[in-house]
Amino acid sequence: MVYKENRSRDGLASGFSLPNFSRAVWEVVVIGGGPAGMMAAGRAGERGRAVLLLEKNETLGRKLLITGGGRCNLTNNKPAVRTMLAQYRQSGQFLFSAFAQFAVREVLDFFAQRGLVLKEENDGRMFPKSNRAQSVWDVLVQFLKAGGVTVKTKSEVSKIEKNVALGQFSLTLKGGEKIAARACVVATGGTSHPETGSTGEGFEWLKRLGHTVVENNxxxxxxxxxxxxxxxxxxxxxxxxxxxxxxxxxxxxxxxxxxxxxxxxxxxxxxxxxxxxxxxxxxxxxxxxxxxxxxxxxxxxxxxxxxxxxxxxxxxxxxxxxxxxxxxxxxxxxxxxxxxxxxxxxxxxxxxxxxxxxxxxxxxxxxxxxxxxxxxxIISAGGVALEEVNFKTMESRIVPRLYLIGDILNIARPSGGYSLQLCWTTGFVAGSNV
Ligand SMILES: Cc1cc2nc3c(=O)[nH]c(=O)nc-3n(C[C@H](O)[C@H](O)[C@H](O)COP(=O)(O)OP(=O)(O)OC[C@H]3O[C@@H](n4cnc5c(N)ncnc54)[C@H](O)[C@@H]3O)c2cc1C
CATH class of the missing domain: 1.10.8.50 (Helicase, Ruva Protein; domain 3)
Structure with a gap:
């Protein structure tokens, strides 16, 4: 699946086609087309950035489609930021500046404005009224299209390197293709349900780039x-x-x-x-x-x-x-x-x-x-240490212009829509700042 980018933005992505696709220097490359990556890419596109979203599966958001038993519990109706943050226990202290920009209320508005009718179930769990995760997926894909994001599926990133002299990232796809990017958002998810594509390779790149990845103890x-x-x-x-x-x-x-x-x-x-x-x-x-x-x-x-x-x-x-x-x-x-x-x-x-x-x-x-x-x-999710991320922007404190979002972060959370809320919040904040 490739949604083509036809707009001219700084001449970077103008009228590219697949054969010379690898030669473009992208303003933003988002790796991983799960909920966090889709939100970040759509938001950056909405701001006029030239964005490439790379996903290794044939389709985006495979895990999103199985959430909530296929119904997608997309957030929890706790509009007060502090009440919401208390659910994330000790991680909550890191999340304030991200939630101050895009929390539950904003998520509800985001989906409502795009025509998704929601309903509340027990303990504040919010679901699409359609009872179909597909409806949430549809909104996000529409968001990507509206933002002019170029989506390239069946594109597995095997390496990320930082070229300090050029101030660019160099990404290598499985198969050898190289892609250059001025900023890179890593949204490759954690390790649960690997059949959906979340196989944890993002952790390996991040370790090589100098990040600490906390294991589940x-x-x-x-x-x-x-x-x-x-x-x-x-x-x-x-x-x-x-x-x-x-x-x-x-x-x-x-x-x-x-x-x-x-x-x-x-x-x-x-x-x-x-x-x-x-x-x-x-x-x-x-x-x-x-x-x-x-x-x-x-x-x-x-x-x-x-x-x-x-x-x-x-x-x-x-x-x-x-x-x-x-x-x-x-x-x-x-x-x-x-x-x-x-x-x-x-x-x-x-x-x-x-x-x-x-x-x-x-x-x-x-x-x-x-x-x-x-x-x-104690439930520990494992992932990148939170001290190493600036939650005002989701930018890495170790590698400038590298952004980390979604399940890749070490944030403990209970069930009830809190995981997807993290994807929307961290994705939106990264997309707003990248
Ligand atoms: C069975 C199940 C039910 C769930 N139900 C809920 C729920 O109802 N509510 C809730 O809040 N949360 C739920 N979750 C958790 C939620 O699905 C995750 O928190 C969320 O999907 C994380 O999103 P993400 O974008 O960070 O990562 P992911 O959804 O894991 O997406 C990462 C994407 O990156 C891609 N990728 C990985 N490596 C590469 C690579 N090298 N190159 C290119 N692409 C790559 C993957 O293919 C994948 O598409 C559920 C999870 C599971 C497993």
Whole structure:
């Protein structure tokens, strides 16, 4: 996909065509066509800059299209800047000057002025009324076209070098093509869902250019849960169970293994191995893990097993026999979750309650609150150290005329539209200053 630039701007990008495309010295090259890159490129184009946006995929914004389960939770309705910044915890102190220029109110206006109708859901989460991330994508692509941005997809940048003498960046594309730019915006994203194009190479270039990239220190850690009932289970181990991870209700992965309940949540090898992936999901989504205590039995077989147990001991109370099927520490919490009175005699347990119990034992929901690291429940996104970026402009403090935006920055944030808000804010500010 190439949107051609036909305007003359300082003679730099006038009437270029693909064969001599590499010889132009671009005023601005944005690397990475995700939400942050699209916002920055569109804004710089709107200001009359000659902008080239390079994206390695065939299309822009592949990750954007899967956000919010395909519905795109594009921000959170917290118009007061300080309230919004509090959500970013210790990173919030860095973000003030960027949010002072383009915060939630401006984002809502930006999309509304371009015809996107939004709606608010739980906890202030804002979605397009269409329930389609595609509608957000359409607005951004229109913004790029209106700004006269040249978009070149299937263009993977493999190297960025700074030519100090010429005051230019030299970019090398996979395949060898060279592109020169007076200013460069890096918007290559983080490392989650690499199939969308976010494979983290931006971090390698930035390290070579002298930046510090903070790693996620919480790679193998237990998880804190939001469900108070798990506290009663500290020390209980469940073996041979199936764990299924969901982000915003979308299934992510399943794993067979073992789980240990701790006082704060869950641990054990399977959880520890999943913790980094879950930490990344937590930066943008609500994460739930479903436990299947009987992965080898389907629902019908488990229903029969429960029915046999209740029939054989028909005069006993359900709370006194369920421990023959599941660990005894789980009996009370499971009956509570299923809404069944433990004193009910087995012969009187209603069919609907039996079905509810079976469904629960096949998918006990655990709501993940955070990673339990050295400082308890810290989520770290990893990325470029914030001290190295001037948030008034998003320009690097290490390399002049290099701008860093979006997921490439080390900003911890909860789920609820806060990640995309960061993309809009940092992208807009970079585009306004580059
Ligand atoms: C499943 C899922 C659901 C999410 N849901 C939400 C949500 O509802 N709300 C929310 O706020 N956030 C959500 N997020 C987070 C949000 O998607 C990210 O914060 C956001 O996409 C980051 O945008 P970005 O532009 O910084 O990077 P990305 O979206 O990762 O885009 C980076 C782009 O750079 C390109 N690129 C990378 N390297 C190169 C290269 N060498 N050359 C050229 N191009 C390159 C990539 O192909 C990619 O298109 C979700 C994330 C996931 C994975």
């Amino acid at each position: 919480f790679a193998l850690v237990p998880l804190a849960l939001a469900d108070p009932w798990v506290k009663r289970l500290g020390g209980v181990t469940l073996s041979d169970i199936k764990l299924t991870v969901f982000a915003d209700g979308q299934k992510q992965s399943t794993h067979l293994g073992k789980l240990l309940f701790t006082h704060f949540g869950v641990s054990g090898p399977t959880i520890l191995n999943l913790s980094q992936a879950i930490g990344e999901l937590l930066t943008h989504s609500q994460v739930t893990i479903h436990l299947d205590l009987f992965p080898k039995l389907d629902t019908v077989a488990l229903r029969d097993k429960l029915q046999t147990l209740l029939t054989v001991e028909s005069n006993k109370k359900i709370k006194n026999v369920l421990g023959k099927l599941i660990p005894s520490a789980l009996v009370e919490p499971m009956l509570d979750l299923a809404g069944i009175d433990g004193a009910t005699p087995n012969h009187s347990v209603r069919r609907a309650d039996r079905l509810k119990l079976v469904a629960l034992l096949k998918a006990i929901p655990l709501r993940v609150k955070g990673l339990l690291g050295a400082n308890k429940a």
